[in-house]
Amino acid sequence: MEAATDWLLGYPFVFRALSRRIGSGEVLVDYGCGPGKVADHAARLLGARVLGVDTSPEMLALARASAPAVAEYHLVEDGRVTALADGCADAVMCNHVLASLPTEEAVLGVFTEIRRLLRPGAPFVLLATDPACSGTEYASLRIGEPGRVYGPGDELTVRLRRTDGSWQEVRNHAWPVDLYPGLLERAGLREVVQHRPSVDEALTVADADLAAGRAWPAERARPPLVITTALAA
Numbered sequence: 001m002e003a004a005t006d007w008l009l010g011y012p013f014v015f016r017a018l019s020r021r022i023g024s025g026e027v028l029v030d031y032g033c034g035p036g037k038v039a040d041h042a043a044r045l046l047g048a049r050v051l052g053v054d055t056s057p058e059m060l061a062l063a064r065a066s067a068p069a070v071a072e073y074h075l076v077e078d079g080r081v082t083a084l085a086d087g088c089a090d091a092v093m094c095n096h097v098l099a100s101l102p103t104e105e106a107v108l109g110v111f112t113e114i115r116r117l118l119r120p121g122a123p124f125v126l127l128a129t130d131p132a133c134s135g136t137e138y139a140s141l142r143i144g145e146p147g148r149v150y151g152p153g154d155e156l157t158v159r160l161r162r163t164d165g166s167w168q169e170v171r172n173h174a175w176p177v178d179l180y181p182g183l184l185e186r187a188g189l190r191e192v193v194q195h196r197p198s199v200d201e202a203l204t205v206a207d208a209d210l211a212a213g214r215a216w217p218a219e220r221a222r223p224p225l226v227i228t229t230a231l232a233a
């Protein structure tokens with residue numbers, strides 16, 4: 001996947017939020033690490049000891065083969081990372097995972113497991129697309145259909161641009177971003193703050209060549225990504 005919009009308005013802001021809170025060698029869990037590209041980048045950029053966890057053994061196998069800066073990979077089974085102890089993490093990030101989850105109970109379950117992994121006071125950084133931005137064609141994604149309004153858990157199709165310029169469709173679920181603070185508090189996190197990065201901010205945060213390489217008209221008009229940060233109580 002090309003993921004240009006994510007590398008402009010998403011991941012660099014996740015890394016910035018983490019860099020303010022964790023130091024070199026501290027443990028960062030990437031919850032739902034997928035193929036490991038973002039985890040690998042975080043390990044190199046932050047100097048953290050990154051642990052990638054995912055429900056998919058196939059994704060973990062791919063990540064092990066292609067993301068060598070990540071220290072360990074673990075399977076999430078029945079909603080738990082049994083290999084990792086309570087409070088083992090100095091920080092957790094979770095990028096584009098919740099859209100796969102079909103119910104609010106499942107979202108709360110992920111937050112609860114993340115809370116278990118975090119030591120008290122440690123930060124959690126969540127990156128998600130806003131389903132209210134439906135139908136807009138961004139550089140590398142389109143969320144749902146134009147003119148549609150999606151309620152919590154509604155199915156929607158996300159189109160992701162591949163590096164060859166073609167589009168891949170993924171069936172996802174809509175989780176309005178204002179649902180997260182209440183669920184995070186129920187899971188035992190506090191001081192929830194949400195931020196919607198803009199293209200102007202990205203000019204000083206994202207990769208300079210990426211930011212300067214396009215005009216980003218859709219991303220400027222309606223930025224589609226929201227970063228939610230919280231602290232383990």
Ligand SMILES: C[S@@+](CC[C@H](N)C(=O)[O-])C[C@H]1O[C@@H](n2cnc3c(N)ncnc32)[C@H](O)[C@@H]1O
Pocket residue numbers: 031032033034035036038053054055056059076094095096097100101110
């Ligand atoms: C769209 S990918 C995102 C991968 C990576 N975080 C990124 O930003 O590139 C979503 C990943 O979340 C994983 N996933 C889905 N449900 C999960 C759950 N309940 N717990 C942990 N991982 C999950 C999937 O297997 C998949 O690898």
